[in-house]
Amino acid sequence: MRIALAQNNYIVGDVQYNLNLIKNSVQKAEEAGADIVVFSELALSGYPPEDLLLRPDLFGLIEGALSDLQQLNSNVAMVIGHPRQEGGKTYNSASLIHKGALLLCYDKQLLPNYSVFDEKRYFTPANDCPVVNFKGVNVSILICEDLWFTEPAQVAKLAGAELILSPNASPYYYGKAPVRGEEMSRRARENSIPVIYVNQVGGQDELIFDGCSSAYDSSGDCVFTAAEMSEDFACVDFDKATNHLSALQPSSKQWDDEEEIWQALVLGVKDYVGKNGFPGALLGLSGGIDSAVTLAVAVDALGKEKVNAVMMPFKYTSSMSIEDAKEEAEALGIDFDIISIEPIYDAFIQQMSGQLEGTELDTTEQNIQARCRGTILMGLSNKFGRLVLTTGNKSEVAVGYCTLYGDMAGGFDVLKDVSKTMVYKLAKYRNTISQVIPERVITRPPSAELAPDQKDEDNLPPYDILDGILEAYVEHDSSISDIVALGYDEDVVRRVIRLVDINEHKRRQAPPGIRISARAFGRDRRYPITSGFGRQFK
Numbered sequence: 369m370r371i372a373l374a375q376n377n378y379i380v381g382d383v384q385y386n387l388n389l390i391k392n393s394v395q396k397a398e399e400a401g402a403d404i405v406v407f408s409e410l411a412l413s414g415y416p417p418e419d420l421l422l423r424p425d426l427f428g429l430i431e432g433a434l435s436d437l438q439q440l441n442s443n444v445a446m447v448i449g450h451p452r453q454e455g456g457k458t459y460n461s462a463s464l465i466h467k468g469a470l471l472l473c474y475d476k477q478l479l480p481n482y483s484v485f486d487e488k489r490y491f492t493p494a495n496d497c498p499v500v501n502f503k504g505v506n507v508s509i510l511i512c513e514d515l516w517f518t519e520p521a522q523v524a525k526l527a528g529a530e531l532i533l534s535p536n537a538s539p540y541y542y543g544k545a546p547v548r549g550e551e552m553s554r555r556a557r558e559n560s561i562p563v564i565y566v567n568q569v570g571g572q573d574e575l576i577f578d579g580c581s582s583a584y585d586s587s588g589d590c591v592f593t594a595a596e597m598s599e600d601f602a603c604v605d606f607d608k609a610t611n612h613l614s615a616l617q618p619s620s621k622q623w624d625d626e627e628e629i630w631q632a633l634v635l636g637v638k639d640y641v642g643k644n645g646f647p648g649a650l651l652g653l654s655g656g657i658d659s660a661v662t663l664a665v666a667v668d669a670l671g672k673e674k675v676n677a678v679m680m681p682f683k684y685t686s687s688m689s690i691e692d693a694k695e696e697a698e699a700l701g702i703d704f705d706i707i708s709i710e711p712i713y714d715a716f717i718q719q720m721s722g723q724l725e726g727t728e729l730d731t732t733e734q735n736i737q738a739r740c741r742g743t744i745l746m747g748l749s750n751k752f753g754r755l756v757l758t759t760g761n762k763s764e765v766a767v768g769y770c771t772l773y774g775d776m777a778g779g780f781d782v783l784k785d786v787s788k789t790m791v792y793k794l795a796k797y798r799n800t801i802s803q804v805i806p807e808r809v810i811t812r813p814p815s816a817e818l819a820p821d822q823k824d825e826d827n828l829p830p831y832d833i834l835d836g837i838l839e840a841y842v843e844h845d846s847s848i849s850d851i852v853a854l855g856y857d858e859d860v861v862r863r864v865i866r867l868v869d870i871n872e873h874k875r876r877q878a879p880p881g882i883r884i885s886a887r888a889f890g891r892d893r894r895y896p897i898t899s900g901f902g903r904q905f906k
């Protein structure tokens with residue numbers, strides 16, 4: 369039996385677009401002589417459809433698309449993921465369609481409701497594991513979370529399954545691929561049944577789906593892995609007599625370390641900009657590391673013609689920053705403008721002079737600089753339609769080292785889940801491909817240049833210390849004493865934690881950004897803004 373794995377990049381909610389992608393893959397499967405082609409979880413709606421699932425009209429579109437697929441009358445059977453309603457309940461389902469007939473409709477049993485998942489809000493869990501005989505092989509369908517636990521596959525085995533076909537929508541975080549691979553391999557080995565695992569690929573708001581669809585032999589060996597971060601189509605053969613799978617093409621190269629994160633960011637920008645219909649993107653280029661890395665990701669994602677940058681100097685901007693920003697723009701071949709914010713800032717201060725009289729200079733004036741820049745970028749976005757990319761990294765977003773309606777003004781924050789320490793690693797990695805970030809941008813101490821001779825380290829602990837504390841507090845939920853026990857100074861730990869806590873309000877107003885960690889701000893870490901929790905640990 370020849371099984372095709374169709375790893376597509378769907379658009380959530382665009383059932384017609386998804387249907388066309390599916391039809392193209394069915395045609396490829398026919399040409400490849402496949403008996404069956406497997407698609408990812410909720411392929412027809414895209415994953416996650418969120419509250420679109422509460423709309424009755426979504427289900428009309430899905431039913432229309434399913435009947436369209438049946439009318440194809442294809443010789444190739446297809447496993448199609450889709451939401452389904454029956455008796456007032458909604459299920460996360462996959463239908464096996466062959467030659468116009470519905471051979472099996474499987475409903476997902478285990479619904480993930482942790483981390484970024486919210487499936488219990490929409491779906492009713494099923495507890496049935498039907499097996500169907502297709503061309504002499506007992507086939508069972510299990511959907512994503514079903515395979516992360518032992519029981520559903522065991523039940524399928526007891527029901528006589530000889531082959532497991534699994535539609536998935538498994539979002540990326542750095543380091544997940546081996547965890548996922550080990551889990552799928554274990555399911556195959558425990559039951560001595562081959563597992564065909566098909567994931568979707570692409571960016572969906574904050575989530576990245578990395579693809580890496582795979583085929584696991586009955587021994588648990590991975591015989592094939594599809595492309596990481598791009599669409600793919602592949603076939604494997606199942607020999608029932610020997611209970612083995614063989615791949616018909618070599619596995620794709622899997623990335624590691626910084627290269628993988630870079631590609632995830634590139635995919636995130638490409639799909640956010642593309643799927644939302646923007647003609648391109650723009651950003652403020654300061655000569656610092658964050659905007660340099662954001663720019664390089666944007667150009668890798670969209671191409672140099674679709675990206676432009678603006679340097680907006682003020683009296684505290686060093687000539688080195690202007691030179692470095694120019695050099696970055698030239699190295700990447702993008703359009704670059706310089707617009708001074710001095711007269712705009714002066715006008716603001718002049719108009720507010722009555723109110724400001726007798727007050728000391730403080731962050732108020734710094735924030736007005738940042739807001740002058742934000743207003744210019746949003747004006748250019750309004751006029752030319754390009755999306756403003758913001759540049760705040762995870763470390764800054766964590767401690768609120770960013771200005772509301774200033775450098776936070778924009779539509780998509782590329783580095784939102786990338787720590788400052790990782791931003792440096794990414795810059796060095798990208799320069800190994802071609803030198804696009806001047807060396808001194810990487811080596812000089814980071815500065816917001818909002819005050820004379822300002823350095824980030826005047827206000828924040830050094831980034832290696834800050835990132836260590838943040839990782840413990842944000843990603844591992846460690847307590848103050850746990851973090852101090854790791855060797856950090858208690859006063860510094862308390863200060864950082866306080867900043868994280870009091871800046872939840874900023875994060876709620878921040879643009880969405882790409883998730884690359886197992887604990888990103890947003891859906892993954894939902895904290896109250898108004899909270900007295902920290903007071904109890906004084």
Ligand SMILES: Nc1ncnc2c1ncn2[C@@H]1O[C@H](COP(=O)(O)OP(=O)(O)OC[C@H]2O[C@@H]([n+]3cccc(C(=O)O)c3)[C@H](O)[C@@H]2O)[C@@H](O)[C@H]1O
Pocket residue numbers: 731734735738764768769770771772774775815816818824827873897
């Ligand atoms: N709980 C709450 N709910 C709703 N709103 C709340 C709030 N708490 C404060 N606020 C509001 O937020 C305001 C404070 O926020 P905001 O106006 O942003 O200002 P703020 O956080 O005071 O200042 C921005 C900080 O970020 C630094 N910065 C700025 C720009 C770039 C960079 C960089 O290196 O990338 C760093 C800058 O040096 C300064 O330390 C308050 O005045 C108040 O209006």
Ligand SMILES: Nc1ncnc2c1ncn2[C@@H]1O[C@H](COP(=O)(O)OP(=O)(O)OP(=O)(O)O)[C@@H](O)[C@H]1O
Pocket residue numbers: 651652653654655656657658659660678679680681682685741759760764775814815816817
């Ligand atoms: N002089 C400037 N010209 C253009 N944009 C600027 C300028 N200064 C700040 N910005 C924008 O605001 C963002 C925040 O910059 P800031 O220098 O305050 O902090 P940062 O986190 O150190 O960022 P970067 O490393 O990019 O400088 C920058 O990434 C950039 O997009």
